[in-house]
Every structure is written in structure tokens, then in C-alpha cells.
Amino acid sequence: MLSTKQRIAVDMDGVLADVYAQFLRMHEEDTGQKLxxxxxxxxLEEEAFPLHDEHVNRPGFFRTAPVMQEAPKVLELLNTHFEVFIVSAAMEYPNSLKEKHDWLNAFFPFITWQQMVLCGSKSIIRADIMIDDHFKNLDNFQGRTLLFTQPHNQTSPTKNHQRVDNWENIAELLL
Amino acid sequence: MLSTKQRIAVDMDGVLADVYAQFLRMHEEDTGQKLxxxxxxxxLEEEAFPLHDEHVNRPGFFRTAPVMQEAPKVLELLNTHFEVFIVSAAMEYPNSLKEKHDWLNAFFPFITWQQMVLCGSKSIIRADIMIDDHFKNLDNFQGRTLLFTQPHNQTSPTKNHQRVDNWENIAELLL
Structure with a gap:
């Protein structure tokens, strides 16, 4: 049976997972420089963190990333009102795939494996709403788009997307 | 820029990868019974192979699966005429995720990470054509559907799907 609920595609890095906290911590550990x-x-993350590629390929980078504030509480509510899919462009980093699955299980135990998608390009995703921090994912999406504020997009015009600064904002808009 | 090519979602297990060969081999090794x-x-595979769950969770099950005859040659041609995505419902077996990525790289080096999707439910996939061996994936798909013959679907009526028995059939239909 097909669901009649609206479908939301929720990004992981920079939306559910606070990857900036992880980059800042590893950058300081490896260079002594506190940014x-x-x-x-x-x-861009690649410009901000010269050791970006080394860090994202380091075992544990994704598995030990902190969770974004209020994300578990709000996503659990969304999960009862919407058909939620977690969609992460993870295929560029094959060592991250299992870490991402395990991280979701740890912080979002109510998200089943049926609701997880690890892909390369998000152009293949069919949904009604997309929450993401990257324009490249939102610009080609055909439904409603929420741009999650992160340092890399903070100074950019929001274009046709609706900006949200945190998970409380998402709750106000969608619940 | 959005592609104007038609998009094909191609399944892995039972379409690109000959998982039956793997099940039959492991079943014989573990039970002495040659099926x-x-x-x-x-x-169903779960009915046919009593050690199904143990086998799919065994390291190497997906990485060492044989490739389906003619699949690399035909898929390479399709890849020039269509926008090809490889879509595998793999999230149920998190240990398979990297194996599936590595297997694709080995047998289909022309498929980039941008073209790979590992998911749980295929209801989230937006494409024009889907090639799959499971009705559960094809029945809810909105585009053209090709049912790839495998032992588990061999005795079932084809419903609204077009049956293909091998990759030569696919080439004849789509190229």
C-alpha cells in the first residue's frame, strides 16, 4: 500500500550530523589551530579545512560526529506525520557507508533500514519535501525545499529555498 | 544541467549479480546437498535456502558473487544512451554496503559513485525505467518495468511488467 503521507527526504551531514563540530575538532587536533x-x-568545507579529505576518510569521522541539537526529538515527531527518508550522498566515501548506518541506528533508533538511502547524486530522489544544506541538492529538486543553515551557505542568497537555522525552525514550519 | 536522457534504475542482486550461483555454492558447501x-x-530465496540469512551476512557473500552473463557489455552500452543508476535494496545488510560498492567498481568500472544508490525501499526512486527481479520493487514504480527472470519469479504471472530472461533480451528491448 502506498502511503498518503507527504514524503520528506532529510540530509545527514550538516542537517542531522554536526560535521562542522567534527572538522573543527580534528583540525585543531592535527594542526593546533583553533578555528x-x-x-x-x-x-566550502574543502576550502575551510585543508585536511578535509584526510578527515572524512578517517575511520570514525562519521560514526563519532555529534548529533544536531533537537534533531532526534523533532525527527521522531516528523516520523509520525510524514513518510521520512534519510538521504545521504555518501557513495564518494565508501568507508562511511556502514558508519552512517550505525550512527543513524544509535541516534535515531526509530528510523528503520527501509527509511535509509545512501547515494551519490540526489537527482534520483522522489519526495515532496527536501531538507538539505547544499544548493546542488536542492536546486534540482522538484518539491518544497528547506535550506539548513551551515557556515558554507550562510552568506549565500537563499534563492527559491526556505532557510531554516535549526531543528526548532523545522518543527515550527512542518509540525 | 539536468540530463534529457531517459533514466534507468538497475537492480543489483539477481540482475547484475548472480546471487543464486552464490546461494547454490554456499548451500552445497555447508550442507553437502547439491541443489x-x-x-x-x-x-522465495529465504524458502529455498535455509541458511539464507547466515549466507547473506557472511563477509564476502556480495563481494565474490559472480557477475551476470553479458551484463558488463550491455550496461556499458546502456550507459551511453541512458542516465543509468544502480539501485540496490542493501540497507538490511549493513555489512554488504562497502562490498557492493567494491563489487560494482570491479565489474562495472564505468559506473561512477554518483550513479550508485543503496537503499531500503525503492519507493523513493525517480526514474523512467526500472529493471528488477522483485515484484515488490516493480509494482509500485511509476515508469516502464522490466522483470528480470530469476527462479523465485519464474512461475509467477508477469502482471504489468515486461519479462526479460537475460541481458541480451535487455539489449534487444532498449538499444
Whole structure:
């Protein structure tokens, strides 16, 4: 039976997982330099963190990323009102695939394996609403789009997307 | 830029990968009983192979599965005429995720990580054509559907789907 609920595709990195916290921590550990989110505002992650590629390929990078504030509580509510899918563009980093599955199980135990999607391009996703921090994913999506504020998109015009700064914002808009 | 090519979603297990060959081999190794495809015709894989769950969770099950005859040659041609995505319902077996990525890289080096999707439910997939051996994936798909013959579906009526017995059939239909 097909669901009549609206379907939401929720991104992981920079939406559910606070990957900036992880980059900032590893950058400081490896270089001794303490950066702030303010300092990397407007830069792509690859530009902000010179050790980006090394860090995302390091075992544990995704598995030990902190969860975004209020995300578990709000997503659990969304999960009763919408058909929720977690959609992560993870295939570029094959070592991350199991870590991402395990991380979701740990922080979002109410999300079943049927609701998880690990892909390369999100152009294949069919849903009504997409929550993401990257324009490349939102710009080609045909439904309603929420742009989750992260340092790399903070200084960009929001285009046709609706900006949300945190999970409380998402709850206000969708619940 | 969005592609104007038609998009095909191609299943892995039972379409690109000959998982029956793997089940039959492991079943014989573990039980001493040599089964044939004919003997398991019309049965679900779980019914046909009592050690199914143990086998699919065994490291190497997916990585060492044989490739389906003619699949690399035909898929490489399709890849120039269509927008090809490989879509595998793999999330139930998290240990399979990296194996599936590595297997694709080995047998289909022309398929990029952008073209790979590992999911739980295929209801989230947006494409024009789907090639799959399972009715549960094809029945809810909105585009054209090709049912790839495998022992478990061999005795079932084809419903609204078009049956293909091998990759030569697919080439004849789509190229």
C-alpha cells in the first residue's frame, strides 16, 4: 500500500550530523589551530579545512560526529506525520557507508533500514519535501525545499529555498 | 544541467549479480546437498535456502558473487544512451554496503559513485525505467518495468511488467 503521507527526504551531514563540530575538532587536533564557525563562514568545507579529505576518510569521522541539537526529538515527531527518508550522498566515501548506518541506528533508533538511502547524486530522489544544506541538492529538486543553515551557505542568497537555522525552525514550519 | 536522457534504475542482486550461483555454492558447501535452479523454482530465496540469512551476512557473500552473463557489455552500452543508476535494496545488510560498492567498481568500472544508490525501499526512486527481479520493487514504480527472470519469479504471472530472461533480451528491448 502506498502511503498518503507527504514524503520528506532529510540530509545527514550538516542537517542531522554536526560535521562542522567534527572538522573543527580534528583540525585543531592535527594542526593546533583553533578555528571558529565564524572564521569559515562562506567557504566550502574543502576550502575551510585543508585536511578535509584526510578527515572524512578517517575511520570514525562519521560514526563519532555529534548529533544536531533537537534533531532526534523533532525527527521522531516528523516520523509520525510524514513518510521520512534519510538521504545521504555518501557513495564518494565508501568507508562511511556502514558508519552512517550505525550512527543513524544509535541516534535515531526509530528510523528503520527501509527509511535509509545512501547515494551519490540526489537527482534520483522522489519526495515532496527536501531538507538539505547544499544548493546542488536542492536546486534540482522538484518539491518544497528547506535550506539548513551551515557556515558554507550562510552568506549565500537563499534563492527559491526556505532557510531554516535549526531543528526548532523545522518543527515550527512542518509540525 | 539536468540530463534529457531517459533514466534507468538497475537492480543489483539477481540482475547484475548472480546471487543464486552464490546461494547454490554456499548451500552445497555447508550442507553437502547439491541443489539446482530448477529445484528452487517458484520459491522465495529465504524458502529455498535455509541458511539464507547466515549466507547473506557472511563477509564476502556480495563481494565474490559472480557477475551476470553479458551484463558488463550491455550496461556499458546502456550507459551511453541512458542516465543509468544502480539501485540496490542493501540497507538490511549493513555489512554488504562497502562490498557492493567494491563489487560494482570491479565489474562495472564505468559506473561512477554518483550513479550508485543503496537503499531500503525503492519507493523513493525517480526514474523512467526500472529493471528488477522483485515484484515488490516493480509494482509500485511509476515508469516502464522490466522483470528480470530469476527462479523465485519464474512461475509467477508477469502482471504489468515486461519479462526479460537475460541481458541480451535487455539489449534487444532498449538499444
Amino acid at each position: 571558529s564557525r565564524e572564521q569559515v563562514k562562506g567557504l | 539446482s535452479r530448477e529445484q528452487v523454482k517458484g520459491l
